[in-house]
Amino acid sequence: MEIHQPKDPGFLNDFEKKHMPFVADPLQGKDGQSLTVTVQLGEIPHPTMPEHYIQWLALYDGEREVTKINIKPGGAPAATLTFTPVSGMQPRLLAQCSIHGVWERHLNLEIQ
Ligand SMILES: [Fe+2]
Numbered sequence: 001m002e003i004h005q006p007k008d009p010g011f012l013n014d015f016e017k018k019h020m021p022f023v024a025d026p027l028q029g030k031d032g033q034s035l036t037v038t039v040q041l042g043e044i045p046h047p048t049m050p051e052h053y054i055q056w057l058a059l060y061d062g063e064r065e066v067t068k069i070n071i072k073p074g075g076a077p078a079a080t081l082t083f084t085p086v087s088g089m090q091p092r093l094l095a096q097c098s099i100h101g102v103w104e105r106h107l108n109l110e111i112q
Contacts, residue, residue: 003094003103004101004104005104015100017042019042020042020043021039021040021041022043023038023105025107027108027109027110029109029110030111031086031112032084032085035083036081037080037081038079038080039078039081042077046077046097047077048073052098052099053072053073053074054098055098056068056070056095057069057081057093059081059091059092059094060093061092067083069081085109090109092107093105093107
């Protein structure tokens with residue numbers, strides 16, 4: 001799976017803002033307690049049309065898939081993930097556009 005990342009993580013262009021999943025960073029959670037986060041499908045909302053939409057959103061811990069949801073076109077450009085944060089987790093969000101491939105955002109996790 002080829003994963004796209006921004007050319008300059010400190011200064012995303014509009015195309016990158018549309019494709020990188022966007023959520024509050026750092027994520028804040030409690031060790032071992034379920035956490036639900038709403039992820040925006042793009043800091044600039046990505047299209048949600050049948051011919052061009054975000055097909056799935058996944059959360060990885062390092063190389064391990066934690067959860068993945070399939071997304072249908074036509075809805076709001078957002079999706080909700082539920083997972084259980086643990087100390088030492090290295091969260092990455094991945095989103096697949098039907099045209100422009102998989103895009104990734106690394107997150108920081110704060111365990112309270
Ligand atoms: Fe796209």
